[in-house]
Amino acid sequence: MSGPTRSPTLADVADAAGVSLSTASLAFSGNKPVSDATRQRVLGAAESLGYTGPNPLARNLRQGRSGVVGIAVGQLSTAFRDPAALPMLDAVSEVLGAAGLGLLLMGDEDDHARLPLDAVIYDICGRETWAAYDAFVARGIPLVVVEGPTWPGTTFVDIDHRGGSAALARHLHDLGHRRVAVLTLEPSHPQRQREAGLRDVFPDAVVIGACASDHGAAQQLASDWFDSSPDATVLVCQSDVQAAAVVVEARRRGLSVPGDLSVAGFDGVPTPWLDLELTTIAQPLGDKGRAVARAALARIEGDDVEDVLLPVTLRVGSSTGPA
Amino acid sequence: MSGPTRSPTLADVADAAGVSLSTASLAFSGNKPVSDATRQRVLGAAESLGYTGPNPLARNLRQGRSGVVGIAVGQLSTAFRDPAALPMLDAVSEVLGAAGLGLLLMGDEDDHARLPLDAVIYDICGRETWAAYDAFVARGIPLVVVEGPTWPGTTFVDIDHRGGSAALARHLHDLGHRRVAVLTLEPSHPQRQREAGLRDVFPDAVVIGACASDHGAAQQLASDWFDSSPDATVLVCQSDVQAAAVVVEARRRGLSVPGDLSVAGFDGVPTPWLDLELTTIAQPLGDKGRAVARAALARIEGDDVEDVLLPVTLRVGSSTGPA
DNA sequence: TTGTAAGCGTTATCAC
DNA sequence: GTGATAACGCTTACAA
Numbered sequence: 308m309s310g311p312t313r314s315p316t317l318a319d320v321a322d323a324a325g326v327s328l329s330t331a332s333l334a335f336s337g338n339k340p341v342s343d344a345t346r347q348r349v350l351g352a353a354e355s356l357g358y359t360g361p362n363p364l365a366r367n368l369r370q371g372r373s374g375v376v377g378i379a380v381g382q383l384s385t386a387f388r389d390p391a392a393l394p395m396l397d398a399v400s401e402v403l404g405a406a407g408l409g410l411l412l413m414g415d416e417d418d419h420a421r422l423p424l425d426a427v428i429y430d431i432c433g434r435e436t437w438a439a440y441d442a443f444v445a446r447g448i449p450l451v452v453v454e455g456p457t458w459p460g461t462t463f464v465d466i467d468h469r470g471g472s473a474a475l476a477r478h479l480h481d482l483g484h485r486r487v488a489v490l491t492l493e494p495s496h497p498q499r500q501r502e503a504g505l506r507d508v509f510p511d512a513v514v515i516g517a518c519a520s521d522h523g524a525a526q527q528l529a530s531d532w533f534d535s536s537p538d539a540t541v542l543v544c545q546s547d548v549q550a551a552a553v554v555v556e557a558r559r560r561g562l563s564v565p566g567d568l569s570v571a572g573f574d575g576v577p578t579p580w581l582d583l584e585l586t587t588i589a590q591p592l593g594d595k596g597r598a599v600a601r602a603a604l605a606r607i608e609g610d611d612v613e614d615v616l617l618p619v620t621l622r623v624g625s626s627t628g629p630a
Numbered sequence: 631m632s633g634p635t636r637s638p639t640l641a642d643v644a645d646a647a648g649v650s651l652s653t654a655s656l657a658f659s660g661n662k663p664v665s666d667a668t669r670q671r672v673l674g675a676a677e678s679l680g681y682t683g684p685n686p687l688a689r690n691l692r693q694g695r696s697g698v699v700g701i702a703v704g705q706l707s708t709a710f711r712d713p714a715a716l717p718m719l720d721a722v723s724e725v726l727g728a729a730g731l732g733l734l735l736m737g738d739e740d741d742h743a744r745l746p747l748d749a750v751i752y753d754i755c756g757r758e759t760w761a762a763y764d765a766f767v768a769r770g771i772p773l774v775v776v777e778g779p780t781w782p783g784t785t786f787v788d789i790d791h792r793g794g795s796a797a798l799a800r801h802l803h804d805l806g807h808r809r810v811a812v813l814t815l816e817p818s819h820p821q822r823q824r825e826a827g828l829r830d831v832f833p834d835a836v837v838i839g840a841c842a843s844d845h846g847a848a849q850q851l852a853s854d855w856f857d858s859s860p861d862a863t864v865l866v867c868q869s870d871v872q873a874a875a876v877v878v879e880a881r882r883r884g885l886s887v888p889g890d891l892s893v894a895g896f897d898g899v900p901t902p903w904l905d906l907e908l909t910t911i912a913q914p915l916g917d918k919g920r921a922v923a924r925a926a927l928a929r930i931e932g933d934d935v936e937d938v939l940l941p942v943t944l945r946v947g948s949s950t951g952p953a
Numbered sequence: 954t955t956g957t958a959a960g961c962g963t964t965a966t967c968a969c
Numbered sequence: 970g971t972g973a974t975a976a977c978g979c980t981t982a983c984a985a
Contacts, residue, residue, distance in 0.1 A: 359768045
């Protein structure tokens, strides 16, 4: 019965098993063949010593890797409020997890300089978040940016915001719409691209306001807009959450969608509380996440990686109709 | 001009600055006083060598800490689909971030054995997630469990599910309700406690089904229930997401809430797409997150930590009325 | 298949 | 206030 002693190390296990340190290491890692007999002896010794496997910290230093990838998402609460964020996060986590890597959430406020990160993913985040950017580049940490403006030395994964928006605009034009209003996102790379796509078809589209992809904010903007007796026949939103909020507000005022007003969104997420299907641009959220994760993995391996541009799909629902 | 050389270490910086390794270390960490002059010399040398600060991996090994806390949340996509999850995650992240620690998302599927974690938080997750539990205990990693069944050697943070549900039940009883139906969560610690609280007042409450806190699933269950011509005057749900779905379905069928049916929820999250305020049990999500994070920090420091039980508040809205 | 030895880049202890 | 030196616990050439 000894006192509270330090936890056993691989060296202790090796001693107990009567083998060398390197052999014990191999018994655990399997990086080189070890005879069955000795492996059993090592594992047995580990078991009886209460050794739970190689210390990750030591391994990390030795291998120069932490096995952790950071993901910057701006403010957590707002970042995940939009359901479009989740399938992508899920896919990222799945691919990284399968490769044995963990995913670390990075808030805007935090100081990440001391965190052991093998790569960092920037997911649709605003200017503030870019602050730490240069520091990571200086540390030589691979960066993967989702839906951000291009930047040298970084891998980019994006969707065809502009093409998708233009396709939607053509659909609306075909339906006879000519007076188009837009509810945009706050200034960002996606916002600019999506607006540009819309203007490819409707150069005179009127922006009625900008807000986050948040139900409350969008409904308020819609309410103000309805109060102004607008003459547009369609309101194009830059997210489904916004579009759903507009539909709710229209209904609240006794307006019919799409009878009195057509409404369109962006993303292609479920809105089960609406009894109509939004017309929207569906983006491949899972594919996007997988592309991001794969890019991060490749960059960690030191491989060169091509930027990725994913296609989107116009999904015509029942929230748009003839002008 | 040399070829692609290894990145500079603290030893290189010390040499360049003409000081010892230990002094250079202190210049960065500030753990002991260093004269201003030498500090400047060290930082200058670092600057010109392109040294970006002490290698986190090395520091981690030396200090026996990774600066990373894991949080197990089951399936990511489902875990964050309920808006109640976010304010808590936000609070956890904020407190840990302020202490310089990162938060790592742990999916159910992944193998976390090789991740360098200083502590692990278990957030309302099912049995499956508990699989890795014993491994962490064996590794001596502090565990903090949110809304889970107690388990030796672990710190618990919970809310008063039972008391809250009982308070709601009394409110309903006061309104004259006697025939009570329940839409529960899938079997879990919170589910059992909340149901127990309800039965403290209504022992004969009828469970009409169980599902995740997901709009689509709850609406489907509600739909089936309405089809069965129920005679209950109130439907108590175990989350606001469920309750909102029930309200939507009731409306869709031309039923008035609370005229034809009273509906109650749990959590106290905003449901802006409803034009009524849910009667619900509001839980202090931010407080819960902060308590969890503080417990994790204390456990990492080796301190003893008391379990935490947070109070909840009955918030009477317009979704409940006289029987 | 197994053993020897050299680091990985820090921080902490101790003396000066 | 500064400097030498010993860990931290492991992986991986290289040798046997």
